[in-house]
Amino acid sequence: MGMTLVEKILANATGRTSVKKGDVVEPKVDLAMSHENGALVLNQFLEIYQGTGMEARVWDPSKIAIIFDHRVPAESSKTATNQKKVREFVSEQGISKFHDIRGDEGGICHQILPENGYVLPGYVVVGTDSHTTTHGALGALAFGIGATEMASVWTLGYMLNVEVPGTIKAVVNGKFPEYVLPKDLILYLIGKLSAEGANFKVIEFHGPAIENMSTSGRLTICNMSVEAGATSGIVPPDDETLRYLREVAGVQEQIKVFGPDPDAAYDQVIQIDVSQLDPQIACPHTVDNVKPVQEVAGKEIQQIVIGSCTNGRLDDIETAARIVEGKKIARGVRMLIFPASGRIFREAISKGYIYTLMESGAVVANSGCGPCLGVHQGALADNETALSTTNRNFKGRMGNPNAEVYLCSPAVAAASALAGVITDPRNGGKNG
Amino acid sequence: MAKVVLKLGDDVSTDIIYPGRFMATVLPTETPQYAFADIPDFNARLKKGEIPAGSVIVGGKNFGCGSSREQAASCLKGPELVIVARDFARIFLQNSINLGLNTIICPDIEADQGDELEISPDKIVNKTSGRTFTITPLPKARQAIVDAGGLIPYTRQRLIQGKK
Numbered sequence: 001m002g003m004t005l006v007e008k009i010l011a012n013a014t015g016r017t018s019v020k021k022g023d024v025v026e027p028k029v030d031l032a033m034s035h036e037n038g039a040l041v042l043n044q045f046l047e048i049y050q051g052t053g054m055e056a057r058v059w060d061p062s063k064i065a066i067i068f069d070h071r072v073p074a075e076s077s078k079t080a081t082n083q084k085k086v087r088e089f090v091s092e093q094g095i096s097k098f099h100d101i102r103g104d105e106g107g108i109c110h111q112i113l114p115e116n117g118y119v120l121p122g123y124v125v126v127g128t129d130s131h132t133t134t135h136g137a138l139g140a141l142a143f144g145i146g147a148t149e150m151a152s153v154w155t156l157g158y159m160l161n162v163e164v165p166g167t168i169k170a171v172v173n174g175k176f177p178e179y180v181l182p183k184d185l186i187l188y189l190i191g192k193l194s195a196e197g198a199n200f201k202v203i204e205f206h207g208p209a210i211e212n213m214s215t216s217g218r219l220t221i222c223n224m225s226v227e228a229g230a231t232s233g234i235v236p237p238d239d240e241t242l243r244y245l246r247e248v249a250g251v252q253e254q255i256k257v258f259g260p261d262p263d264a265a266y267d268q269v270i271q272i273d274v275s276q277l278d279p280q281i282a283c284p285h286t287v288d289n290v291k292p293v294q295e296v297a298g299k300e301i302q303q304i305v306i307g308s309c310t311n312g313r314l315d316d317i318e319t320a321a322r323i324v325e326g327k328k329i330a331r332g333v334r335m336l337i338f339p340a341s342g343r344i345f346r347e348a349i350s351k352g353y354i355y356t357l358m359e360s361g362a363v364v365a366n367s368g369c370g371p372c373l374g375v376h377q378g379a380l381a382d383n384e385t386a387l388s389t390t391n392r393n394f395k396g397r398m399g400n401p402n403a404e405v406y407l408c409s410p411a412v413a414a415a416s417a418l419a420g421v422i423t424d425p426r427n428g429g430k431n432g
Numbered sequence: 433m434a435k436v437v438l439k440l441g442d443d444v445s446t447d448i449i450y451p452g453r454f455m456a457t458v459l460p461t462e463t464p465q466y467a468f469a470d471i472p473d474f475n476a477r478l479k480k481g482e483i484p485a486g487s488v489i490v491g492g493k494n495f496g497c498g499s500s501r502e503q504a505a506s507c508l509k510g511p512e513l514v515i516v517a518r519d520f521a522r523i524f525l526q527n528s529i530n531l532g533l534n535t536i537i538c539p540d541i542e543a544d545q546g547d548e549l550e551i552s553p554d555k556i557v558n559k560t561s562g563r564t565f566t567i568t569p570l571p572k573a574r575q576a577i578v579d580a581g582g583l584i585p586y587t588r589q590r591l592i593q594g595k596k
Contacts, residue, residue, distance in 0.1 A: 024573040040458035040502060048587050071456065078456040130500040130523055144500040146527035147458075152587040156594070160586065161573035195443050196494035200522055229494065231522060286443055373452035373499070394445035394498060399453050401470040 002261025004167040005234055006202045009141040013124045021166045021265070028158045030140075031118055033065040033127035035109050037147055039082035041128060042089050044151035058093050059157035065097035065118055066090055067109035072101045072368040075376030107341025107367040110134040110309035114219060115343055117249035121237035121257050126153060131309050131391065133226045137218035138245070139237030139257070141202070144226065165231045166267040167202045167260075168193075172209040174275030179425040181319070182217035183311055183389065183409035185209070186224040187280040189272065191290025199229035201267060204260065209274045210235060215244035216313045223310050224391050227287040236260060279412050279424055284404035285395040293412055299422040301406075303386040304329075304413050306362075307338025308372045311389035314344050314351075316410040320362075321353035323414035323425065329361035330420030336378050337362050338370040362417070374399030387422060389413050433559065434488045434514060438474050439545045442492035444517075446504040446524065455501060460531070463503045464510035478511060485512035488551075490543045492517065496524025502531070509533040516541055516549070516556065529574050530583035537568040 003011065003018060011019045013027035034041050049056040058064055066086060074080035083101075090098045099105055099112050106112075110131055113119050121139030125132060128150045135142035145153075152160060170189060176182075189203075203225045210218070218235045225233030235241070236259035245251040278292040306312070306320050317339060329335045337357055339345035345367055348354045354364055371378030372390040380386055380403035388398075393405035406422065415425035440448075454466040468474045477483055489508070495517035496504060505527040508515065514534045518541060528535040538556055543549060547560035556565045570578065580586035 024571075037455070037458065037501070043459065044584065048584050048591065050588075052588060052592060054591070076456055082456065082458065128500055128502075130498065132500075144523050146500055146502040146505070146523060146530060148502060148530040148583050149526065152583055155587055155591055160583070160590070161577065163571060163573060195497055196519070196521070199494065199519070229497065229521060373455070374447075375452055375455065392445075392447070392498060394447040396447045396451050396470050399451075401451075 001265055002263040004264040004266065005139070005204055005236055005260040006141050006167055006232070007164060007264070008258060008260065009122055009124060010162070010164055012122060019164050021164050023164045025162050025164060026158050026160055027124050027162055029063065029126055029153050030123035031063055031065060031113070031125045032150060032153045033067070033109055033113060033125065033129070033132065034150060035067055035129060036070045036079065036082055036086070037128050038066045038086045040147040041150045041154065042086065044148045045154050048151055048155050058095070058154045061094040062096055064095045064154065065113060066095060067099040067112045068101050068106070069108045070369045070373065071375050072106070072366065103342040103345070105342060107343065108309045108312065108369060110219070110223065111313065111340035111344065114138060114215070115249055115341060117245060117251040120245065120251065120255055121241060126150065126159065130226050131223050133230065133232045134219050134223040134309060136222040136225070136232045136234035137215060138241055139235060141232055141234065143232045165200055165202050167204050168198055169266040169269045170203055170205050170272065171269065172205060172207040172272050172274060174209055174273040176209065176274050177277070179411045180274065180277050180279055181409040181411060182213060182220045184277055184280040185272065185274055186221040187282050187290050187407065188277060190224065190228045190282070190288050191280070192270070193228040195227065195286055195288040196229040198225065201230055203228070203230045203233045205233065205235045211238060214315065215240060216315050219313070220310055227391060279409060279426070281412065281422065282393055282407035284393055284406065287391070287393060287407065293408065293422065293424045296406070296422050297424055300385065300420065301333060301387045301416060301422060302384040303378060303380060304333060304335040304417045305338070305371055305378060305386060305388035305390060306336070306410050306413050307340065307370055308390040309340065310391040311410050312338055312340030312344065314347050316389065317344070317348045317353050318351070319410040320414040321356040323411060324360040324362070324418060325356050327360055327418050329417045333417055333420050335362040335417045336371065337364045339367050341367050371398050373397065387413055387416050434486050434549050434551060436490050436543050436545050436547045436549065437483050437487040438489045439543065440489065440491045443494045443497050444491050445498040446496060446501055447498055449496065449504040450501060450507050455503060458503065460506035460510060463507040467507035483511060486514060488514045488516055488549055490516050490541060493519050495520045497521040502527050505531050505533045514551070529570070529577050532578070532582040538565050539568060541565050
């Protein structure tokens with residue numbers, strides 16, 4: 001019996017010729033990522049060393065990445081103090097992949113890792129963030145863990161007790177119609193699987209629609225795989241992966257590319273034809289409450305958010321800019337744009353997208369997680385409704401349990417910003 | 433005997449257990465004050481110390497879905513609550529095991545707020561309804577971490593062994 005891509009990666013990371021679903025393994029880690037919660041990791045890391053008489057040193061400072069993104073610039077003295085503690089630790093330990101609050105090299109962790117070439121196909125990547133699944137877009141096994149588990153990785157360099165997950169194969173056929181985007185595909189799939197349909201499993205993406213998809217789109221679909229409960233999403237690496245890593249991420253070193261075996265055993269195979277797909281929307285208060293946009297068209301909204309690790313990349317900003325170009329965002333709607341990284345922000349400036357968006361009434365804020373998790377920017381008032389390209393709409397997600405959040409693609413968000421109500425972008429900005 | 437102090441449905445997210453706006457608070461000693469902050473009655477009772485250790489929260493399927501924030505486990509570990517759910521989301525379950533929060537997988541559990549439960553290693557008896565429910569044991573690999581007293585002592589053992 002052949003191996004799935006994740007089985008191959010875990011076999012490789014444990015020095016075995018094969019592993020299979022259900023085996024318990026201790027894979028070595030190629031990259032360990034944290035953001036501000038590095039402050040908690042650091043606390044737990046020091047506790048592990050307590051009483052051992054050993055000096056607390058991380059296993060390999062070149063394999064740890066720390067990126068400030070959740071609360072940037074700091075919204076409180078508490079956060080500022082946590083960030084300061086992490087900065088000091090980074091410097092003491094010699095951690096090289098550190099991205100502070102800067103316009104040249106800062107941004108959201110799940111954008112910084114790919115665009116700097118930190119993730120290569122076949123890597124085992126762990127991160128203290130549930131959306132670490134994003135990096136499966138580059139053919140890595142990437143998944144979220146808690147802070148104590150990360151402290152354990154910082155100490156040992158490998159994961160303890162990982163159960164090899166089963167895999168769901170998603171075969172995506174057809175060609176995306178205009179205004180139907182990778183976000184619509186992943187929302188549709190989450191709706192189909194449910195919020196726990198892929199619990200403890202990996203979703204491996206195949207088919208012509210994936211082969212023709214840019215790395216940006218692949219990052220979006222792997223990012224949200226966790227919303228179906230998946231341990232990770234993964235795309236077998238191909239020419240597009242190599243193009244991205246060489247041309248965009250500037251990777252010089254040799255890249256080893258491998259896919260799953262043709263006779264690998266899958267828990268489930270799902271076929272999707274995107275040619276037939278309508279723009280989708282996830283309704284409050286669960287990500288799997290997914291409907292075609294038409295079903296909720298006309299619903300009034302007060303805030304639009306375009307950004308986050310899900311949809312804050314250059315093509316997302318371009319999509320929004322093209323839709324609003326020369327038009328005005330409806331009065332009573334606040335449209336907030338958060339480019340996913342400083343690099344993307346600068347590119348969006350030089351291509352004129354930022355000018356176009358601002359001229360139409362949008363507010364562009366610095367790169368970071370922004371309002372996605374309800375921490376410091378763009379909080380909602382009671383009974384307000386937000387339409388967002390982010391990844392979660394749980395009650396309270398944007399800082400107020402008495403508000404509601406709908407999730408959609410950048411095209412739906414931009415068309416709706418013009419109309420002031422939820423709008424199908426295929427209707428040329430007309431509601432209904 | 434343990435009392436059910438909170439009954440919740442399916443897909444209880446980490447945003448409900450520990451809202452994102454309190455994430456700047458990280459230390460396990462400080463997180464319990466924000467547990468279920470958006471369920472104000474329960475949060476108030478917890479803060480006043482009205483909920484004894486060993487009290488039970490009952491959830492449905494996919495308890496703890498969403499973020500990897502460990503605060504969602506540490507805020508419940510502080511007051512020594514017990515979480516019984518039909519099943520758990522992966523990261524929350526692993527965080528709970530790592531921190532020693534008592535999480536029990538009980539696929540058919542039915543219990544209401546105020547019910548008295550008798551919890552043994554393999555089953556839960558709901559003394560109020562008179563019904564018995566089977567517990568799904570933790571996978572062996574995870575039980576080893578529980579037995580070591582959590583991931584910190586477990587990793588420390590490995591660290592010391594590695595240096596020998």
